[in-house]
Amino acid sequence: MRVVLLRGSNEHGEGSSMPFGDRDEAGRRLAGRLAGYRTADAVVLGVPRGGVPVARRVAEALDAPLDVIVVRRLRVPDHPELGLGAVAEADVRIIDDEVVFRTGVGERDLAAAEERARAELAEQAARLRAARSRVDVAGRTAIVVDDGAATGTSTHAACRVAREQGASRVVLALPVAPPEALRRLAEVVDEIVCLETPLALPSIGEWYRDFDEVRDADVAALLGATPAPRTG
Structure with a gap:
């Protein structure tokens, strides 16, 4: 590298x-x-x-x-200034385990945050590319x-x-x-x-x-x- x-x-x-x-x-x-x-x-x-x-x-x-x-950031519920990680195209998912531990975010809240972010990601990708195909x-x-x-x-x-x-x-x-x-x-x-x-x-x-x-x-x-x- x-x-x-x-x-x-x-x-x-x-x-x-x-x-x-x-x-x-x-x-x-x-x-x-x-x-x-x-x-x-x-x-x-x-x-x-x-x-x-x-x-x-x-x-x-x-x-x-x-x-x-x-890419869409995952936010801590009720504390949007804190990032749990991010999701991106190609089903990429990054979770900050330290933030999850410190905030006590459970699997259900984490799954809900990811579901919202995935929906927002798909909508944003469609807006940005419009009629263009992905390279x-x-x-x-x-x-x-x-x-x-x-x-x-x-x-x-x-x-x-x-x-x-x-x-x-x-x-x-x-x-x-x-x-x-x-x-x-x-x-x-x-x-x-x-x-x-x-x-x-x-x-x-x-x-x-x-x-x-x-x-x-x-x-x-x-x-x-x-x-x-x-x-x-």
Whole structure:
């Protein structure tokens, strides 16, 4: 497993607390470091919602098809700020056993949370892709792109989806993530390219001057603006 850390940062960003103007800039900077992945079999997969504007710039630079991997967080009942884990396409499921233990969430509540998340996931995937078919990643290099990873739970699930769908190589590309999250993510990918690695990352938005909400309609528009996916 190869990890390419293109700029190690301390907790304060080596004097720069806002290294990215917005997701578009982050995507351009990340794309500039991914030129070596411009191959005929490359597929770029954005993690909705915020990862898709970043992924769009990477896909353009690599002349690769763009698709999404839809992930939904599992929340503790009555405490939505706490994450139990995540579910994703391809029946991927990640549970944070420590949170389950600390909160006392039972199997029934966990199953109910997963059922709701699965229904929301299916609806969101349909909205985002509209009439487009999912890009087949089997036997190809899947470049999974997010706008950052604080804990890495959703990004971890997305990378597992790419693997489950048969990608021959899974490359994770991130503008920013702390070392601890990268260590966990290294378990499910072949390579990681990360621009900024602060020791702590309470919020991804802290590393962007403009971190406006990305809507499903914005993601669908970005996907609709890409050329028809290559299937071979």
